[in-house]
Each structure stands twice: as C-alpha cells, then as structure tokens.
Amino acid sequence: MPEQIPESIKAIMEQRHPGADLRVSARADLGDGGIFGDKWLLLAGDHVVVCQDGEVPQVATDLPLSDISSFEIDTLVGGAALRAVVNGKRIDLISFTNALADRFGRVREQLDAAVKGKPIPEREERINRCPTCGMVLGEYTRVCPRCLRRGAVLRRLLAYARPYRGRVILIMVLLVCGTAVGLAPPLLTKYLVDDVLIPRRNIQLLFILVAGLAGTSILSTGMEIWRGRLAAWLGGRISFDLRAELYERLQWLSLRYYDKHPTGALISRLTQDSGGVQDLLAFALPMVVSSVIQIIGVAIVLFAMNWKLAILALIPVPFLFLLTHSLWLKLRKAWHAYWYRWGRFHTLVNDALNRVKVTKAFSQQPSEIGRYAIRNDDLRFAGVRAEQTSATMFPFMWLVVGSGSLLVWLFGGVLAIRAQITAGDVVAFLAYVGMIQFPLHFLSQVAQWLSRALTAAERVFEVLDTESDSEKIKGSISTERLRGEVEFQHVNFGYERHQQVLKDVSFRVEPGHMLGLVGKSGAGKTTVINLLGRFYDTDEGDVLVDGVNVKDLALWDYRKHLGVVLQEPFLFGGTIAENIAYGKPDATPEEIMAAAKVANAHDFVVNKPDGYDEQVGERGGRLSAGERQRICIARAILRNPAILVLDEATASVDLETEQQIQEAIARLIEGRTTFAIAHRLSTLRNAHQLVVLEDGKIVESGTHEELEAQKGVYAGLLEMHQKTSMVGALHAD
Amino acid sequence: MLTRGPVASLELRYLDPEDVRVFRGEDGRVYASIKDEVTLISPAFVRSHPLTDPDRYIAIKGTIPKEGMEARGDEFGLLRHWRRLEPESRRLVEGQLARRYLHPRLTRIVSLREYSGVQVAVFETDRGVREVTLRDVRDNVIYLDSNRVLITDAENNRYDIPDLSALDRQSRVYLARII
Numbered sequence: 075m076p077e078q079i080p081e082s083i084k085a086i087m088e089q090r091h092p093g094a095d096l097r098v099s100a101r102a103d104l105g106d107g108g109i110f111g112d113k114w115l116l117l118a119g120d121h122v123v124v125c126q127d128g129e130v131p132q133v134a135t136d137l138p139l140s141d142i143s144s145f146e147i148d149t150l151v152g153g154a155a156l157r158a159v160v161n162g163k164r165i166d167l168i169s170f171t172n173a174l175a176d177r178f179g180r181v182r183e184q185l186d187a188a189v190k191g192k193p194i195p196e197r198e199e200r201i202n203r204c205p206t207c208g209m210v211l212g213e214y215t216r217v218c219p220r221c222l223r224r225g226a227v228l229r230r231l232l233a234y235a236r237p238y239r240g241r242v243i244l245i246m247v248l249l250v251c252g253t254a255v256g257l258a259p260p261l262l263t264k265y266l267v268d269d270v271l272i273p274r275r276n277i278q279l280l281f282i283l284v285a286g287l288a289g290t291s292i293l294s295t296g297m298e299i300w301r302g303r304l305a306a307w308l309g310g311r312i313s314f315d316l317r318a319e320l321y322e323r324l325q326w327l328s329l330r331y332y333d334k335h336p337t338g339a340l341i342s343r344l345t346q347d348s349g350g351v352q353d354l355l356a357f358a359l360p361m362v363v364s365s366v367i368q369i370i371g372v373a374i375v376l377f378a379m380n381w382k383l384a385i386l387a388l389i390p391v392p393f394l395f396l397l398t399h400s401l402w403l404k405l406r407k408a409w410h411a412y413w414y415r416w417g418r419f420h421t422l423v424n425d426a427l428n429r430v431k432v433t434k435a436f437s438q439q440p441s442e443i444g445r446y447a448i449r450n451d452d453l454r455f456a457g458v459r460a461e462q463t464s465a466t467m468f469p470f471m472w473l474v475v476g477s478g479s480l481l482v483w484l485f486g487g488v489l490a491i492r493a494q495i496t497a498g499d500v501v502a503f504l505a506y507v508g509m510i511q512f513p514l515h516f517l518s519q520v521a522q523w524l525s526r527a528l529t530a531a532e533r534v535f536e537v538l539d540t541e542s543d544s545e546k547i548k549g550s551i552s553t554e555r556l557r558g559e560v561e562f563q564h565v566n567f568g569y570e571r572h573q574q575v576l577k578d579v580s581f582r583v584e585p586g587h588m589l590g591l592v593g594k595s596g597a598g599k600t601t602v603i604n605l606l607g608r609f610y611d612t613d614e615g616d617v618l619v620d621g622v623n624v625k626d627l628a629l630w631d632y633r634k635h636l637g638v639v640l641q642e643p644f645l646f647g648g649t650i651a652e653n654i655a656y657g658k659p660d661a662t663p664e665e666i667m668a669a670a671k672v673a674n675a676h677d678f679v680v681n682k683p684d685g686y687d688e689q690v691g692e693r694g695g696r697l698s699a700g701e702r703q704r705i706c707i708a709r710a711i712l713r714n715p716a717i718l719v720l721d722e723a724t725a726s727v728d729l730e731t732e733q734q735i736q737e738a739i740a741r742l743i744e745g746r747t748t749f750a751i752a753h754r755l756s757t758l759r760n761a762h763q764l765v766v767l768e769d770g771k772i773v774e775s776g777t778h779e780e781l782e783a784q785k786g787v788y789a790g791l792l793e794m795h796q797k798t799s800m801v802g803a804l805h806a807d
Numbered sequence: 808m809l810t811r812g813p814v815a816s817l818e819l820r821y822l823d824p825e826d827v828r829v830f831r832g833e834d835g836r837v838y839a840s841i842k843d844e845v846t847l848i849s850p851a852f853v854r855s856h857p858l859t860d861p862d863r864y865i866a867i868k869g870t871i872p873k874e875g876m877e878a879r880g881d882e883f884g885l886l887r888h889w890r891r892l893e894p895e896s897r898r899l900v901e902g903q904l905a906r907r908y909l910h911p912r913l914t915r916i917v918s919l920r921e922y923s924g925v926q927v928a929v930f931e932t933d934r935g936v937r938e939v940t941l942r943d944v945r946d947n948v949i950y951l952d953s954n955r956v957l958i959t960d961a962e963n964n965r966y967d968i969p970d971l972s973a974l975d976r977q978s979r980v981y982l983a984r985i986i
Contacts, residue, residue, distance in 0.1 A: 110935035151857065152909035152965060162847070163836060171909060173962035202962070210928060210940035212959045220922045407984075414945055414986075598890055 077101050079114065082503055086131050087118050089760055092373055094119030100181045101127075101215065102170040105154065106134070113492050115156070115168045115181065117188055122158065124168050135167055136805045145185045147178060148575060156182060173210075175570065179400045181212060183614070209654040226526045230535060231351065234312045238595045245304050253367045259374055260505035268498035301360070309356020316534060317348045323538050331540060333569065350530035358527060365513030377504065380495055386485045390478045391514060398471055399518040406458075406522075408523050412460040415453045422449050475511050479504055552628045555584040556635045556716035557620050558747030560606065565615035567605060573602045577770045578615070583763065585716075588748040592759030593767035599751045602767075603719050606749060607636055619717070637715030637746075640722075641738075643702040645694030651686040653694070653705055657713035665712060672741050673708035674734040676702070700731035706754055707738045718743055720750040755788075755795050762789065808849065820884035822867065827886065829896035836898055839867055843920060852903045855885065858951060860966070861908075865889045865900070884899070891956070911937075913958075913966045916978040926985055930966060944985050956986070 079099050087096065092385040098117035103605040105111030105126055113134070119777050122142065124135040141160050148155045148164075155169040170178055176783035180197045187194050202211055204218035206568070211218060235242050262283050270280045324340060332340075353568050376384035377623035426442050433442050486500035560583045576598050583589045591599040604610050606619055608624045617624045624632065637657075645653045654669060655661040659667075666686065678701060682688040694702045708719060720739060736757070743750075752758055759778050766774040766781070776785050826842040829850075839850040839918040849867030852946050855864035886892070911932035919928045926941040937961040941947070947959040956968040973981070 104909070104934075108934055110911075110932075110937050148905050150909055152911075155906070163834060166906070169909070171962070171964045173964055175963075207923075208943075209922075212871060220925075220927075417945070551817075 080127060080131075082131050083114050083116070083125050083127060086133065087123065089135065090123065090136065090195055091118040094121070094728075097188065098181060098184045098197075100197075102168045102175055102178070104169045104171060108169065109484070113168055117185065117194075117530075120458065122167065122189075124183065130496040138482050139188060144189060147182055147573070152241055154178065158332060159346060167596075170408070173693055179568065179570065179573070180188075183792065188285060189727060219696035224525065224528050227532050227535070228662045229530075231355070231492065231531050235308065235355070238308055238311060241304055244299055245308070246363070246635040247303040248297050248304070249360065249364050250367060251296050252301060253364060253371055255290050255294045255297065256368070256509075257371050257506075259287055260502040260509070261375070262290070263505060264496070264498035264502035268496045269502050272497060279785050281332070294522055305356050305360050309352045312355050313348050313352035316351060316371055317344060320344055320348060320534055320537055323540070327537075327540060329604075330569075340537075343537055350527045351600050354524070354527035354531070358520065358523055359442070361516055362524075365516050365520075368513050369517075371508050372510050376506055377502065379499060383482070383486055383489060383495065383499075383503060385484050387503060389480070390481060391510075394475060394478060395518050397474055398515055398579075401467050401471055402519045405463055406794075408456075408463040412456040415449075415456045419453045420447050422446065426706075451559070472516075476514070478507055478511070481506055502553075520739070551622060551626050553620075553631050553635065556632075558715065558716040559585045559618075559620050560589075560749075561618040561621075561746060562602070562605075563616045563618065565605065565612045565617060567601060567612050567614075569601075569610070574613075575770050576605070579767075579770070579772055580615075581763075581765055581772065581775060583749075585745055585747055586745050587762040588743055588750060588760065588765040591751045591767065592755065592764055592791065593751065597767040598770040599767055600721065601770075603638075603721060603749060603751070605718070606719070607633065607638070635716040636719065637710035637717070637742075638719045639703070639706050639710050639712050639742075643699070643706040644703055645690050645697070645705060647690065647692050649684075649687050649689060650682070650705060653690060654708045654712055655688075656709055661712055666708075669708040669712035670705075670709050673704045673738040675704035675708050675738075678704075698734065703731075703735055704738055707735070707742055716746060718746045718748045720748060720752075722751055751757065755792055766791075808813060809926065822884040822886050824886060824888060824891035824893075825830045827867070827892060827896065829892065829897065829984060837903065841867075844866065845866075845883070845981075847883065852889075852900050853906070854904070857908060858955075858957075862890065863887055864902070909934075910965050910967050911935075913968045915975060916981040919981040921984075925961075928981065928985075939966070941985060947986050956982075958986075 077488065079096065084096075087094070096660065098115070100115050102113045102115065103110060105113050111495055114125045114127060114131075116123045116125065117139070120139040122135070122137045122139060122308055123133060126132045126134055137158060142158045145155050145157045145167075146159065146502055147155050147162070148166075150169070153169055154169040154175055156167045157164045158167055161164075168178075177199055178195075184194050184197055203209065204221055205219060206221045207339060208220055209220050229756055240244055266280070266283045270276050282355055321344060324344070373384070374389065377385060422445065422772075426446065432440060482500065482503050486495065486503055489495045493717075562579050562581050565576055566574060568574040579598070579602065581589070586735050591602055592600055601610075605612055606624075608617070608627075608629060611625060619627065619632070621689060624796045625781065648655075651663070652667050654675075658665075663686070668674060670686075678688055679688070688696075690697055690702075692707075694705075697705070718745070758764060761778065764775060764778060764781055766786075767790050768787060774781055774784060774788050776784070781791060783789075811864075822841060827839060828843075829837065832838050834848050836847055838848060840846040847867070848871075850867050850869030853868060854861050855866055867883045867886065868881060869883060870881070876892045881964045890897060892923045894898060909928075911934040913930055913932050915931040917929035917931055917936065919926055921927075927935060927938065927943060928941060929938050939961070941958070943963040944958065949957040951957065956971060957965055958968070959965045968974070968982075971982070974982070
C-alpha cells in the first residue's frame with residue numbers, strides 16, 4: 075500500500091487540478107539538489123505532477139500525460155532517477171536513494187500503464203519497515219529486533235522440547251532437588267562448629283555430621299552429573315531437529331532468496347545461529363533456572379536463621395550486580411573488537427593463500443607479507459587489549475565480590491560477641507553468601523546473552539518461515555508428459571524491480587524444435603532460460619508450456635521435464651556414476667552407461683583406473699573441462715527431458731573435444747525442444763529459429779539464412795565472429 | 808582524427824579542457840562538443856575513480872547524433888582536470904556529476920541505539936540528516952584505507968566517511984561501538 079499523501083500536498087493538487095483523481099502517488103526521499111527530503115510524484119487525472127514537500131509545498135514539474143511517450147529509470151550511483159520521455163527528450167522527474175529503488179520500479183510500471191491507456195496495476199510494495207515501530211527490516215525478514223517478543227520466541231523454541239517433555243520434567247526435578255540438597259552443607263557446618271568444635275566434645279555427632287556432609291555432596295554431585303548429561307542430550311537433540319528443519323527449508327527456498335542472501339550468511343545461520351540456540355538450551359536456560367532457585371533458597375534459609383543479619387548480608391547484592399554488569403560490558407566490547415579482527419585476519423589469510431600462485435607469478439610476496447603484517451599487528455593490538463582488560467577485570471571483580479563476606483564478618487562478629495547468634499551461624503552465613511556469588515554473577519550478564527541467543531533463534535525461525543518453492547507446488551497442474559511447446563507472451567522481467575532485464579519478449583517454439591538465443595553478454599539470454607525453468611516468475615506477461623502457464627504447473631513435476639547443460643559444468647564430489655545419475659538416482663548401471671555412450675563419455679570413463687567409480691574430486695576438479703561437459707550431457711540424456719537447455723555448452727574446450735561434444739549434443743537434442751545459448755554462432759546454424767536479443771528486447775528473429783540475408787545485428791555478429799575465429803586459426807598455426 | 812568517432816582503439820584519449828565545450832542546446836538537452844568536430848548529445852560524465860580520485864579522469868561518454876537515435880554511448884575521452892573547463896561547461900559538468908553521484912558523506916553521528924545486533928543511528932551528512940538502520944554492519948563496512956570507511960545500511964544506501972580522524976569525539980565513540 076502506498077504511503078498516505080500529506081494534506082498540504084493534497085490541497086495543492088486540488089488547487090492545480092480540481093477534482094482530479096490521484097491515480098498514482100509515491101514519496102521519494104531526495105529533494106532538490108540531492109538533499110534528503112520528501113518529494114512526491116502524483117498522477118492527478120492525466121497530469122504527472124512532482125511536488126517538493128515542505129511548509130509550503132512547491133510544484134516542481136507538471137506534465138500532461140499525453141506529451142509523454144514512456145517512462146524510464148536512470149540508474150545512478152547511490153540511487154536512481156525516474157525520467158519521462160517527451161518528444162525523444164528525457165526529463166528528470168524525481169530522484170531517490172537505493173532505499174526506494176523497488177518502489178519506483180513499480181511506480182514506473184504504473185505510469186507506463188497509464189501512458190498506454192491500460193488500467194493502472196495496484197502497487198504492492200515490499201514491506202521493509204516494521205509496521206509497529208518503523209525500523210528498517212533486513213531484506214526478506216519481518217523480524218524487528220526492537221519489537222521482537224522475546225517471550226514468544228522462547229515459547230516457540232521450547233515447543234521443540236515438547237517431544238522430550240519427560241526429560242524436561244526430570245531435569246527440572248533434578249534442578250530443584252539438587253539445589254535443595256546443596257543448601258544443606260552450610261547448615262551442617264553450623265552444627266559442626268556450635269556443637270562439636272566449640273564445646274570440644276560429641277565425637278559421635280562429628281561422625282554423623284561429616285557423614286552427612288559427605289552424603290549431601292555425593293548426592294548433589296550425582297544429581298548435577300545426571301542433570302548436565304540430560305541437558306546436553308536435550309540441547310543437542312533440539313538443535314539437531316532445528317538444523318534438520320532449517321536445511322530442508324534452505325533446499326526449497328527460491329533462487330531470488332539466494333540472490334539476496336550470500337551463502338556465507340546462510341551457512342552461519344545453519345552453524346552459528348543454531349549453535350547459539352544449542353548453547354541457550356543446553357546451558358543458559360538451565361543455569362538461569364538453577365541460579366534463581368539457588369538465590370531464593372539461600373535467601374529463605376538466611377532469613378530463617380537471622381533476619382537482621384540476612385538483610386545486612388544481602389544489602390550489597392544489588393550494587394554488586396550492577397557493578398559486575400558494567401565491568402562485563404567493557405570486557406565484552408574488548409573481546410568483540412578482538413574477534414572481529416580475527417575474522418578479518420582470517421579472510422586475509424584465506425585470500426592470500428588461495429592466490430599464492432598468482433602472488434608468485436607476479437612476485438608480490440613482499441607486498442603480501444606487508445599486508446599480512448598490518449593485519450597481524452592490528453590483531454595483536456586488539457588481542458593484547460582484550461587479554462589485559464580480562465587480566466585486570468577478573469581479579470578486581472572477585473575482590474569486589476569478596477567484599478560481601480567482609481560485611482558478614484563484621485556485623486556477624488558483632489552479633490556473635492553480643493551472643494545474639496552463634497559462631498556456627500556466622501560460618502554458615504559466610505558459606506551461604508559465598509554460594510550465591512556465582513549465580514548472581516551469572517544473572518548479571520544473562521540478559522544480554524539471552525537476548526543474543528534469542529535473536530539467533532529468531533533468525534533461524536525466519537528462514538523456516540520464508541515462503542519456499544515447495545509451497546507454490548501445492549494445488550497446481552501436474553504434467554505426466556510434455557510435448558515441449560513453449561511460448562513467451564509479452565514477458566517483462568527484472569531481477570530488481572527497477573532494472574528491467576527483459577522487455578516485452580514474445581516468441582514461440584514448436585515441440586522438438588531448437589531455438590537459438592543470440593546476443594551480447596547481459597542481453598538477457600540466460601534470463602530467458604531462468605524464466606523458462608521458472609527459477610523466477612515474470613513481472614508481466616506469461617510463459618506457456620504446452621499452452622499452460624508455467625505458474626499453474628506443478629513445479630516439481632515440470633522441472634522433471636527440463637534438462638540443463640550449463641556453461642560451467644557443475645559436478646559434485648563423488649563418483650562419475652553418481653554424477654551422471656544425479657537427476658535420476660534410481661538409474662541402473664546399464665542406463666548410466668548407455669547415457670554416457672551417447673554423450674561420447676563412455677570411452678574416456680572406462681579408461682579411468684576406477685572407471686565409473688572414479689572420484690571426480692571437489693567440483694569435478696580431477697577431470698578436464700571437456701570431460702566434465704560430457705558427463706553433464708550424459709546427466710541430461712539420462713534424465714530424458716522434453717525441454718533441453720544448452721548454455722554455451724562448448725565454450726573453452728579444444729577442437730577435437732568440441733567435435734565430440736557437438737556430436738553428443740546433436741544426439742541429445744534430437745526430438746526435444748531445445749533452447750541453446752552460444753557465442754559461437756556456428757553451433758546455432760541448425761537451429762529452427764534464432765532470436766537475437768539486445769538490451770532485453772528481441773531485435774531480430776528467423777532462421778540463420780534469413781538473418782544472414784537481413785544484414786542486421788545477427789549478420790554483424792556473424793561477421794565479427796568469423797574475424798575472431800580467423801585470428802584464432804592464425805594463432806593455432 | 809577525432810571525426811572517426813570511437814573505434815576500437817587501444818589508446819586512451821585524454822582530452823584537453825580547452826577543446827571541450829559543454830552547453831545546453833535550444834531543445835534543453837546537454838551537448839558536448841569536442842574540438843568543434845564532434846558533438847555529443849546528452850553525454851554522460853563518469854568518474855573513473857569515484858572514491859579515491861573523484862575529480863580527475865572524468866570519462867565523457869556519448870553518441871554522435873544520428874537520425875532519431877540516442878543510444879548508450881561509448882567513451883570519447885577522459886578529462887584529467889574537468890575543473891579547467893571554461894565556466895559555463897564546468898557548471899554543467901558539475902551539475903551532471905552531482906546528479907549522478909548521490910552518495911552522502913557522513914559528517915557526524917548524532918545518536919546510536921542498539922537492538923540485539925541491529926543499530927539505529929542518526930547520521931548527519933552533506934545531504935542532510937537521516938535515520939539509518941545498520942544490520943550486520945561489520946559485513947557492510949569497507950575500509951579503503953585505515954582512515955577511510957564506507958558503510959552500507961540496511962536499505963542499501965552507502966555512506967562515505969572520507970576521514971575518520973576528522974570526526975568529532977562522540978561520533979568516533981559511536982563508530983567504535985559498531986565497527
């Protein structure tokens with residue numbers, strides 16, 4: 075939904091175009107001279123008006139729609155401008171920062187529709203601000219850390235513990251019992267002091283009390299071990315479940331999602347964030363519960379023993395709490411700076427060692443060493459600071475913490491001298507006060523810790539909540555068999571809304587025919603393929619397969635009929651046979667070999683020491699480019715698709731290999747609808763139809779002969795191609 | 808020599824500021840004439856090193872007007888010192904550069920609040936004041952050198968800090984908290 079138009083703007087529009095319907099409205103964030111400020115673009119009746127917002131809004135531009143032939147987005151550095159084309163002249167209407175690029179991409183669509191006299195489409199804007207507080211959200215995320223309901227996240231997380239609720243209850247029982255048993259020793263010590271040590275008698279009682287001490291410590295240790303092991307099991311189990319669910323979701327997410335999220339960030343969600351959740355469940359949460367129980371228990375016992383001394387002993391607690399909290403903040407900052415530098419250091423080393431061959435070739439070792447030295451020194455500095463801060467902070471913290479017991483000595487001593495309490499009471503008090511130091515310490519930092527862990531959990535949930543491809547599959551038309559007729563109808567598409575990659579692309583391919591896509595890089599060839607495979611959806615227009623809109627086809631089913639041989643043949647670590655059978659895991663060895671034979675791969679595979687069981691290495695690194703390519707062709711043949719995509723399949727191989735690949739491809743494409751992209755135009759000579767793309771538009775189409783005769787773009791490319799292959803031939807001599 | 812227009816040449820063409828004239832035609836469009844031999848229609852002025860050397864090596868790109876054509880242009884040459892253009896041309900080029908390069912320069916951080924790893928800051932820049940949200944900020948910071956930083960916010964807007972040491976103390980304290 076577009077933003078609300080301010081009253082002042084509405085008023086000025088009413089003044090200028092009385093009664094005109096405001097059909098399109100959009101706010102931009104750059105005013106005159108590129109200064110941050112609000113500017114509004116409105117389509118009032120049939121006038122495009124741009125208004126600078128302010129105390130008195132100023133109309134900057136007012137153009138009748140009939141003068142405008144089209145609208146375009148001019149991509150600038152750090153933002154973009156919306157322009158109107160009037161008599162072939164481009165007029166800047168409004169400019170905006172990257173923040174609003176998506177919005178104005180859609181506004182352009184609306185205005186273009188208005189120019190063409192078509193109905194203006196509704197503008198759906200990507201929600202990138204928190205609806206409650208207005209904070210900018212991350213891309214593809216609706217999680218607002220300011221409004222994050224920690225309770226809700228925690229509840230959702232705890233829901234994962236539900237299948238294991240027996241163990242959860244057991245853990246809680248052990249916690250409470252363990253804490254209760256843990257409260258006994260100081261009390262026993264009190265009797266030891268008062269009834270044995272001071273009177274110097276009761277040897278029998280001594281034995282009983284020491285036995286009691288031994289018993290309680292054995293009991294509480296046993297319970298502690300049991301509880302710890304259970305919590306570790308539970309934490310591990312829950313984060314296992316979470317990771318499994320997360321990975322499954324990642325596999326099904328759309329490519330658009332992957333475009334926006336660097337793989338590194340996703341890996342960190344899978345590893346670090348889910349690790350954070352595990353820490354939270356296995357360690358932090360049980361600790362919080364046990365700390366709270368322990369503090370409450372101690373307080374109860376202290377008040378029961380002597381309420382006056384209890385109050386005195388507990389007075390410093392809040393101050394200690396605040397002090398340790400602030401010390402920890404300082405410490406954490408120092409360590410964060412250190413870890414951050416570790417990250418950068420790691421990146422540098424990783425980069426440098428990966429390019430060591432280039433470094434040597436260009437004799438750049440000294441400069442590499444210099445670069446390393448700077449980072450290394452930076453790291454040392456931060457490390458020393460963090461370590462030194464720790465070295466100062468911890469002893470100081472314990473000193474402060476210890477001061478609590480000084481108070482007990484002092485006031486307890488006074489009370490003991492006045493015989494209001496016994497010496498044993500003082501000793502027991504000291505033990506109890508000591509007992510709550512650690513829980514207090516822990517609780518003073520747990521807020522921050524919890525909040526980070528919960529944010530990590532929320533990031534995981536967020537991926538889980540992202541709409542994936544699989545959800546689109548439901549309720550769609552299933553396709554048993556495809557004839558392979560493909561039609562593009564007035565397709566418009568851009569990976570980003572404001573940058574159109576395909577503009578009004580229409581063509582039709584008969585079943586079994588081959589379509590060649592020609593054009594410079596960046597012309598939109600691969601995008602056509604992406605839309606055909608429905609890796610992305612069109613913005614406008616339709617892609618029809620066998621007369622059915624691909625959006626209505628069951629995606630999972632549909633892709634079974636697609637075969638792809640890409641420019642960069644992608645193999646994964648595993649055997650050759652596994653790689654060929656990737657698209658058909660249940661293929662028999664005979665099917666695999668048959669496919670390899672057709673792909674001209676069988677002979678070289680059998681020559682490998684391990685034949686079809688040969689490991690291809692990471693990304694197929696142990697095979698040559700031509701071998702990888704033929705394995706990919708075999709993979710496509712085995713899948714037996716109705717529609718085949720060949721993306722530059724013969725790039726970067728020698729002539730003989732190319733011939734073998736060409737042969738393999740010729741066999742592969744027989745009887746299938748084929749989309750082929752190639753820079754080497756000779757490969758497309760046999761295509762039934764060629765489509766020449768330039769800047770996302772179809773500029774020519776026809777057969778090779780027709781286009782050659784046309785002496786247009788294709789003929790030009792052909793000529794250039796012949797020249798370069800002549801140069802290549804000369805070099806080859 | 809220039810009349811042949813842009814050919815696939817291996818040599819960069821440096822233009823003498825005295826040979827270049829930029830003017831607004833009667834039709835309101837900007838033109839650039841080079842040595843009175845070529846006139847480019849709506850030329851683009853592009854910085855070759857927008858961050859490290861913004862004022863030198865301005866590329867002039869454009870197309871010689873043909874019948875009804877206004878296609879994307881090729882580079883006609885580089886201006887080493889565009890400020891040495893005659894005043895009217897300089898003013899137009901300045902306007903064109905200002906139109907194209909929208910990156911704000913940070914002058915002060917007015918405030919900074921943090922919410923679980925996401926920061927909301929108020930940046931004062933040469934283009935005015937703006938509230939920005941920073942997310943995974945350490946992944947979105949580029950150090951050009953130890954004193955020059957580029958920060959990209961959650962809305963994909965980039966802010967340039969040309970000289971860290973020139974910031975006031977409070978701003979630097981805020982910065983140290985996030986990067």
